[in-house]
Amino acid sequence: MSNNRVGGVIELKVDSTIYRAKGNFTYNLGRGKRDAVLGADGIHGYKEVPQACFIEGEITDHREMSLDALLDLTDATAYMRLANGKAIVLRGAWYASEGTGNTEEGNIGFRLEGMSAEEIA
Template structure:
């Protein structure tokens, strides 16, 4: 049986849906491991924190205020994927540039947060 793994997504900020478009990327903020190498061998690894994020584009509808997006802090951002997983950012802020594009009415968005999780 074929399973849907990509396609339709939904983006919400504090429970308000936004018109997501294009490809999104995300990171739930788990520590990143890098190898530690000495002159004799691999000694092990170190872990460094990562900032959890959700990044993509939204359509700039006439109802949306860009200033509200730019001022966004302490938010909950959810990205529902086509495979039914939900990525949740908590205590999130808008970390994008706020640059719009007139050809298709899109704005690049990047949200970063204190914590992120994948809900299945």
């Protein structure tokens, strides 16, 4: 039987800490972004600019989670397993969000940026 699941449940782990992922997460492998170079006579080619690799979404706060530890996070390895079976690994990562929490549903903005990222099938 094949697994046709393409979205939904994810697992989020940073170093040895498992975070409660909430809702929609986005990620970027940090590859160069290509933009057209335009002249008055048409397209001349493209330029490539770097992008930061990241994992971003929201997590649910709970009693055992330390917001202080999250805010201080540097040089971490993050692992996000996707519902389709792939994984995103972010290395040399740091917490790059404000650390603002919401009391209605206990959510905290979560963004890690890092030095490198890879997709593992």
